[in-house]
Amino acid sequence: MSSGITCHDLCVEFPMGNGNRRRVLDKINARFQPGKITLITGPVGAGKTTFLNTLAGLSRPTSGEVIVNDETVSRWTGPHRERWRRQAGIVFQHDHLLYDLTVLENVMLPLIPLGRTLSTCRSQSMEALNKVGLLHHAGSLASSLSGGERQKTTMARAIVNQPAFIFADEPFAHLDAKSSRQMMDLLYDHACGNAVVIVAAHGLTLDMLPENPLCYRLENGVLNPLSS
Amino acid sequence: MFNTMQIWAFRDLLRRPLEALLFGITLTVAVAILGTLLLFPRAVHDTLNTLLKSTPSIILRRADATGFSPMPVQTSVGVAENVVGVVSVRPRIWGLVNGPQGQLTIVGVLKDKMSKALADQLTRLPDPGQVIIGFGVSTGLSADTLQLEGVLSQTYQVIDRLPEKTSLFTHDLVLMDPDDARQLIGLPKDYASDLAIDVFHDNEQEAILSDLIASFPWPVKCVTRLQSQGLSAGRWNRGRALVTIAVIPAVLALCLLVAVNTRKSMGRRSDLGIMKAMGWTTGDIVVFQLYRELFVCLPSAAVGICLSFLLVYGPGAGWLADFFLGWKTIPPSLYLETTGAATVVLEVTALMVVPVIASAFLPVLKGATADVHGMIQDAGGR
Numbered sequence: 259m260s261s262g263i264t265c266h267d268l269c270v271e272f273p274m275g276n277g278n279r280r281r282v283l284d285k286i287n288a289r290f291q292p293g294k295i296t297l298i299t300g301p302v303g304a305g306k307t308t309f310l311n312t313l314a315g316l317s318r319p320t321s322g323e324v325i326v327n328d329e330t331v332s333r334w335t336g337p338h339r340e341r342w343r344r345q346a347g348i349v350f351q352h353d354h355l356l357y358d359l360t361v362l363e364n365v366m367l368p369l370i371p372l373g374r375t376l377s378t379c380r381s382q383s384m385e386a387l388n389k390v391g392l393l394h395h396a397g398s399l400a401s402s403l404s405g406g407e408r409q410k411t412t413m414a415r416a417i418v419n420q421p422a423f424i425f426a427d428e429p430f431a432h433l434d435a436k437s438s439r440q441m442m443d444l445l446y447d448h449a450c451g452n453a454v455v456i457v458a459a460h461g462l463t464l465d466m467l468p469e470n471p472l473c474y475r476l477e478n479g480v481l482n483p484l485s486s
Numbered sequence: 487m488f489n490t491m492q493i494w495a496f497r498d499l500l501r502r503p504l505e506a507l508l509f510g511i512t513l514t515v516a517v518a519i520l521g522t523l524l525l526f527p528r529a530v531h532d533t534l535n536t537l538l539k540s541t542p543s544i545i546l547r548r549a550d551a552t553g554f555s556p557m558p559v560q561t562s563v564g565v566a567e568n569v570v571g572v573v574s575v576r577p578r579i580w581g582l583v584n585g586p587q588g589q590l591t592i593v594g595v596l597k598d599k600m601s602k603a604l605a606d607q608l609t610r611l612p613d614p615g616q617v618i619i620g621f622g623v624s625t626g627l628s629a630d631t632l633q634l635e636g637v638l639s640q641t642y643q644v645i646d647r648l649p650e651k652t653s654l655f656t657h658d659l660v661l662m663d664p665d666d667a668r669q670l671i672g673l674p675k676d677y678a679s680d681l682a683i684d685v686f687h688d689n690e691q692e693a694i695l696s697d698l699i700a701s702f703p704w705p706v707k708c709v710t711r712l713q714s715q716g717l718s719a720g721r722w723n724r725g726r727a728l729v730t731i732a733v734i735p736a737v738l739a740l741c742l743l744v745a746v747n748t749r750k751s752m753g754r755r756s757d758l759g760i761m762k763a764m765g766w767t768t769g770d771i772v773v774f775q776l777y778r779e780l781f782v783c784l785p786s787a788a789v790g791i792c793l794s795f796l797l798v799y800g801p802g803a804g805w806l807a808d809f810f811l812g813w814k815t816i817p818p819s820l821y822l823e824t825t826g827a828a829t830v831v832l833e834v835t836a837l838m839v840v841p842v843i844a845s846a847f848l849p850v851l852k853g854a855t856a857d858v859h860g861m862i863q864d865a866g867g868r
Binding site: 311314315316317318336337340341343344346348350354356358359363367368370371372373374375376379415419 | 489490491493494497501502757760761762763764765766767768769770774857858859860862
């Protein structure tokens with residue numbers, strides 16, 4: 259049973275090149291529970307991507323802690339975090355697909371190191387592609403897809419392993435309203451399956467909001483809860 | 487047969503099939519060249535050593551002012567047999583004559599005085615008018631007869647050929663009846679060209695030389711097996727020096743291959759970052775990279791080594807012997823001991839295959855402690 263993700267006094271600073279450092283995240287304290295979608299909004303450059311990357315263990319915080327299921331993940335060494343990341347599905351702001359692989363193969367990528375048979379990986383990936391409505395593109399090269407289709411492919415790749423944690427960074431940026439709604443429903447379904455789902459997006463409309471979301475606004479490195 | 491990771495590694499190669507194919511071909515050629523350069527001297531060394539082991543302990547010849555002269559068989563054998571330490575003495579009849587395509591060495595086969603090594607190779611002995619020829623002896627237009635020109639010119643019937651594996655020593659050899667041989671080289675009856683003397687132990691070769699020389703009533707000159715081995719090694723040094731020089735471009739080619747593979751692998755750093763973000767551990771990536779490289783390197787190394795074996799031992803590989811040793815006729819056949827072959831395979835693997843495979847691991851090792859986000863960001867920079 260997942261007890262969610264907690265961050266405690268989380269700070270991230272980047273060197274600016276002139277000897278100074280820019281604080282992107284400033285002592286963030288928050289708790290993200292399973293079973294609910296957490297939405298993080300904020301202006302461009304607010305640090306949403308950095309926040310998600312730090313939560314997902316893709317980069318380390320400058321100070322503070324990320325605690326997952328009562329384990330301080332941010333203090334773990336690389337190999338331990340790598341193993342933990344198998345429980346996470348990540349949707350990047352830029353799709354980060356392997357363009358010379360097919361759509362199906364891109365979706366299969368998280369399943370390969372798990373020791374499952376190729377046919378199992380294939381069928382699980384086809385199922386994920388079916389959920390995002392890209393089954394007909396399974397054999398196409400990722401490079402041949404449109405921006406929206408690529409975004410759907412990254413969504414399929416993120417959910418294929420039924421992860422306990424989903425980190426989605428601007429997952430609707432290239433999608434029309436209908437597709438955005440579909441993807442939000444998909445994320446909501448996963449949240450209902452007791453997954454921790456954190457979505458960062460800077461331009462969400464009301465009709466896209468899922469049922470009973472937790473909303474935060476990140477601005478100037480500070481995360482504040484928004485009332486619904 | 488193959489697990490998912492192996493299939494995935496093979497699929498990954500097919501993302502750039504032409505690049506993988508070209509890399510494989512280049513590696514194959516480099517391994518073949520290096521393998522040939524390592525294999526050839528070892529093959530010559532092994533063949534020489536094996537054959538020299540079956541040569542007599544001491545060769546004794548009668549010397550005079552003009553060089554060497556025939557020696558009376560009965561007297562010479564009697565004197566040599568009386569020297570303490572000598573186990574056996576065999577008179578030998580041999581000389582150089584002209585064949586259809588250059589000089590040949592003729593040997594008169596004395597039925598009861600043959601060396602065991604030679605006796606083991608022969609299924610029958612030549613009668614008068616018959617010859618058994620070495621692997622490299624050309625009979626000219628006729629396959630069944632051989633015309634030889636010494637003191638007189640005579641045509642002989644070819645009844646057999648000596649085994650190919652002995653050809654480093656029997657390459658230009660013509661075995662014939664001893665009386666035929668004497669006639670051809672102008673040797674008087676009951677005279678021999680030299681004596682082949684065997685001693686009980688190798689250490690005694692040098693020890694009994696002074697006694698042996700002193701016991702003969704005429705000046706003699708002796709060559710021991712150890713001296714012959716030294717002479718062979720000395721003659722081969724030139725070839726070995728050439729081989730060493732030829733290794734330099736092969737090693738440069740290896741450096742280039744490693745550099746290309748390292749650069750290619752570094753270009754995949756963002757791919758590896760994406761894989762890590764998708765839950766691949768450093769261990770998974772190491773295994774994946776290992777399979778990926780092995781799919782190219784193993785077949786390339788295997789084909790390359792087979793090619794080098796073919797180049798050294800295969801028929802029609804005369805250019806190699808011609809290039810390194812100056813053998814102009816049909817090249818002598820070389821053979822290799824099992825340990826020699828294994829050593830060459832290990833040397834090629836250590837010199838070629840291991841560095842190439844290792845070069846693919848550089849981005850993995852660099853990425854082991856790097857932030858995954860930083861690795862992925864490289865994609866933007868590409």
